[in-house]
Amino acid sequence: DAMVIQNPRYQVTQFGKPVTLSCSQTLNHNVMYWYQQKSSQAPKLLFHYYDKDFNNEADTPDNFQSRRPNTSFCFLDIRSPGLGDAAMYLCATSRGALDEQYFGPGTRLTVT
Amino acid sequence: GEDVEQSLFLSVREGDSSVINCTYTDSSSTYLYWYKQEPGAGLQLLTYIFSNMDMKQDQRLTVLLNKKDKHLSLRIADTQTGDSAIYFCAEGGNTGGFKTIFGAGTRLFVKA
Numbered sequence: 085d086a087m088v089i090q091n092p093r094y095q096v097t098q099f100g101k102p103v104t105l106s107c108s109q110t111l112n113h114n115v116m117y118w119y120q121q122k123s124s125q126a127p128k129l130l131f132h133y134y135d136k137d138f139n140n141e142a143d144t145p146d147n148f149q150s151r152r153p154n155t156s157f158c159f160l161d162i163r164s165p166g167l168g169d170a171a172m173y174l175c176a177t178s179r180g181a182l183d184e185q186y187f188g189p190g191t192r193l194t195v196t
Numbered sequence: 197g198e199d200v201e202q203s204l205f206l207s208v209r210e211g212d213s214s215v216i217n218c219t220y221t222d223s224s225s226t227y228l229y230w231y232k233q234e235p236g237a238g239l240q241l242l243t244y245i246f247s248n249m250d251m252k253q254d255q256r257l258t259v260l261l262n263k264k265d266k267h268l269s270l271r272i273a274d275t276q277t278g279d280s281a282i283y284f285c286a287e288g289g290n291t292g293g294f295k296t297i298f299g300a301g302t303r304l305f306v307k308a
Contacts (some may be wrong), residue, residue, distance in 0.1 A: 102301040125300055126299055127198070127284075176239075182288070185232075185241070186273065187240070187241075188238050190236075190238045
């Protein structure tokens with residue numbers, strides 16, 4: 085089945101230790117998104133790629149970076165995680181800008 | 197600015213209908229979505245409605261859109277315990293293009 089896959093599902097990192105979360109898709113969608121979702125809150129868009137074009141939200145901290153080496157994969161790098169970065173990180177894809185988004189199961193990040 | 201608001205909790209008895217309400221602010225939104233999130237999982241697109249429609253029915257789900265009041269509702273007929281989850285209202289396809297704005301989610305409790 086075509087889908088959005090996120091690995092790992094659970095990630096524990098230490099305060100200040102860089103961490104990378106990964107997302108892959110078999111939908112061949114042009115757009116890939118990363119969202120941060122904290123408990124009982126709405127998902128918050130961090131950035132997205134349209135093909136290779138990277139678009140950062142204005143309020144996304146510099147601590148968060150992303151890479152998309154090819155159509156299928158997209159990575160979220162957190163350079164120096166703080167306690168406030170503990171959250172669920174959701175990857176999503178869409179065919180185009182105005183199309184519905186398909187979400188992966190998320191990676192729950194814990195910062196110790 | 198863009199905002200989506202929804203009540204935080206709803207409790208219903210099994211077999212009753214559930215109605216989850218949402219208000220949004222961006223009148224240029226092309227699509228309005230309902231997503232479902234079960235514990236520890238990503239968001240699953242349940243249904244969506246184009247802004248030029250006022251109703252959409254899909255099996256047990258009925259979406260009503262009042263564009264004048266910027267009010268969206270999701271009715272779940274014959275609610276089952278498996279419907280217990282968080283339901284997110286979202287607007288997208290607006291002048292901002294890629295950005296989908298989510299509400300904070302309504303947690304639906306279904307009592308047996």
